[in-house]
Amino acid sequence: MGTTGAEQPPGPHATGDELTFEVRDRPENVSVARRTIGQFLGQYGVPATMVDEMQLVASELVTNAMLHGRAGPIGVGVQVHPAVDVTLNVRNAGPVSAIPPVAAWRPPNGLVASGRGLGIVRTLTDDVEVHGDDEHAEVTCRRRWVIQEDAR
C-alpha cells in the first residue's frame, strides 16, 4: 500500500489526545458520531460553544460522506490539542472527485435550499483540506481553540 499524504500523520502534533471510530453508512448514525465527538471533546474542557460547532461540522461531513460516498463505513478521527486546536477528519470510500473543491464551499447566505452543509464547515473551521484518490476520500479540518467565558 502506497503511503501518501492522505493518511493521518502521527507526526509532530502528537501531544494532544486522539479518538478514532467508524460508523456504518446509515442516516441514524450521524447522531452517533455527533454524540461520540461531543463526549470526547467534553472530557478535555473544550468550550461548550466550540463543542456545539464541532458537532455541527461533524454532522455535515458525515452526512455528506453518506450521501456522496460509496457504500461502506465512515471513519472519523478527532484530535484535541488543549488550548491550541481541535482537528476533525472524516473518511469514506469513493472517489475524492465527489467532493467539490474547497474554494467552492461558500459561506451560506440566504434561502438557497441546498448546498449549505460544506459552507457551514468552511465558516466554522480555520483550515480545510481534502485528500484522497479513486478509492477513498477524506476531509480534514482544524478549528483553533477559542478561549471564552461561558455565560452560564
Next chain:
Amino acid sequence: MTVEGPRLDSQLAEDGALVLVGEIDTYTAPELQHSLVALPDRCVVDLAAVSFIDSSGLRVIVEAHSRRRERGGGMTLRSPSPSVERLLEISGVAGHLDVEP
C-alpha cells in the same frame, strides 16, 4: 451494538403551534417535513426543545417557509435555544426566516 438514532417528537400546542422536541438532522428531517406539510399556511413552529439542527434540517425548514411565503402565508420559528439560534445565524438563514424569542 444497537444503534439508537436521534429522536424528533412533535405535537400541536393549544395555540396551534407545532412543538418540536429533539434533534433535526438527515435522519429526522423527513419526519419534520411530514409534520410541516400538515400545518396551515400561517403557522408557528416552537423550537424551545430542539437541541440541534444541521443543514439537512434547515433545508426542510427553508423550503416550508418559502412555500408559505409564495402563497402569502408565513412560518414563524419560536423560542430557539441560544445554541440553535447560533446555528441559524452561522448557516446564514437567521435574517431570512421569521424568528421570535
